Amino acid sequence: MVMVPFGEFSLAAASSHGVKGQGFLYRAAFARNGPTWNVAFSYQRASRDYREIGVERESERIVEQIQAAGGITFGRMGTAGLSYTSLTYADGQRAQVLSGNYSLSVRDRAFVSVYAIHSRFSETGRDTSLGFNLTVPFGPRSSAYLQAGTDGTRAEVRGTPPVSGGWGYRLANSTGNNGRQQAEAQWRGDVGEMTAQVDHAGGQTGMRVTGRGGLxxxxxxxxxxxxxxxxxxxxxxxxxxxxxxxxxxxxxxxxxxxxxxxxxxxxxxxxxxxxxxxxxxxxxxxxxxxxxxxxxxxxxxxxxxxxxxxEHPGTIIVVMPDGKPVEAGSGVSSGAEKSFVGNEGEVFLQNLHAGMVLTVDAAGGPCHVRLDALPDQVLPTIGPLPCVR
The missing domain is CATH 2.60.40.2610 (Outer membrane usher protein FimD, plug domain)
Structure with a gap:
């Protein structure tokens, strides 16, 4: 439900029935999007007996979910955003994540963002990570990417294959707990796609080639x-x-x-x-x-x-019996096709064919031109041909 000028409100509810009884879930949400700022909030709660298909373990079943987010734009000076998520599971465990980011486009030649993420989990405790991202596009399908943070760095250069088909590539290097190096070549054709990749991580090197297509x-x-x-x-x-x-x-x-x-x-x-x-x-x-x-x-x-x-378009040069060109501007017709005489008796027709007869509305009265043969060439010029009465 949209309430002008406040924003959009929504309510949802669900029910489940199983061997453990009947359960209920409800969700309330609010969102407001403005020209320079936006906010969103949602709250979801499930009863102890509410069940979802495919979720069996208590450690995976969410009984309470809180989400809040907001953003603001500063025009050419970039955008900033803040979000918070809290999840409570059926086994009593809780996860909370608070994140903030700021993004800036540098004359459409590069995109920079900085971020901070603070998380707290019942089992593993607190953790905070800081970092920045830099993306530089070059060419119609290529870009370079760099991410650096407290948990490591990642650099990547890639070029995507053209939509119509061709070659692409990707080179990547990361450090930290998940340090690895990757090189990849991609080919996209009309009948399928193939990828060849070399991956080095943990002192081991692997290679794979994959392909896919369809009939x-x-x-x-x-x-x-x-x-x-x-x-x-x-x-x-x-x-x-x-x-x-x-x-x-x-x-x-x-x-x-x-x-x-x-x-x-x-x-x-x-x-x-x-x-x-x-x-x-x-x-x-x-x-x-x-x-x-x-x-x-x-x-x-x-x-x-x-x-x-x-079709067989072409030009016919039409002359009178005395050899003089037919007067310019005279009308010409052959069935449904109509044209006129240009300079030096030239008549352009869209579709020539052998045996066609042209009727020319000459100054002294109508006369006729017969095309007995058609040369095997594109845009032929035929004639001069006499126009007889």
Whole structure:
């Protein structure tokens, strides 16, 4: 329930019934989000007999939970946040965590944050950790990361593979209780993904290579593809190979020799915009549309078929029987196609074919031009051909 201008209030309750009797749980929460600050608070309580599926041990069953958080933004000077969590378990153990952080963007070239975490556990006592994080992006898919704190340091450089396919990498080094060194290479292709990793920790070195992919059956055809995690589309541009395919203006693939591309990672139950690069379509192929909107279901396929119409555009030079060019501006028609005469008797038509007859509305009356043969070339210039009455 939203109460303007105070914020959002919510109440929830649940009940369970089992061999140990009937139990109850209730939860109350409040949240307020403003332009420069936000706060949130929630309290949850469960009776001793309340049970959740999969939680059997008393040391895992939470009977009381308190959470509070707040944040404030200082514009270009960054943001700050504070949070507190308290958990009480059915066996009497209690865990409390208080944390604070401050983050700052340095001219969009680096991101810095400092943090402090204080925890108290019934079994292990108190612990406090301080540290900072530094992230520096470079290039469209690469970044460097450094974390230093009282419990050790971690440095990492990574480059993610392009969505459309390619290579990626990750190099990492950490010190402290969990000191280790890692090197990783990633390959992403149209038919799957592979990762090779070397890991050194505790005086031992290990290596592993993993791969994953999938097989898709759609429209009676079998397609090898990447592993399907959400929705995907079967994009078809008939007989047009190596056409770039975009999802929300991001290059995500290219069509194969048959004009087909499998596009994974679409948002299920949402509108996804798929488009193709008009620059990859031959000039003698007409595309009524270069983008489609699709809505896949979860792990479901949608058919995204682009209409590709093969045409034979070209120019015909039309002259009168005396050899002079037909007057510029004269109308030209052949069935449903219409055009006009340009300079030097040139007429451009979108779709030429052998045997077509043009009717020219010349100054002295209509005359006709017959195209007996069509040369095997793109955008041919044919003629001069006489226009006879």
């Amino acid at each position: 898709l059956i759609a429209d009676g055809a079998l397609f090898p593809t990447r592993q399907m995690e959400s929705g995907f589309a079967v994009v078809r541009v008939p007989d047009q190979a190596d056409v770039r395919v975009y999802q929300e203006n991001r290059l995500v693939g290219r069509t194969n020799a048959r004009g087909t591309a499998i596009i994974p990672d679409l948002r299920p139950y949402e509108v996804n915009r798929l488009s193709i690069s008009a620059a990859d379509i031959p000039i003698d192929v007409r595309m009524p549309e270069d983008q489609l909107l699709v809505v896949p279901r979860y792990r479901g396929a949608v058919n995204a078929r682009f209409v590709a119409i093969q």
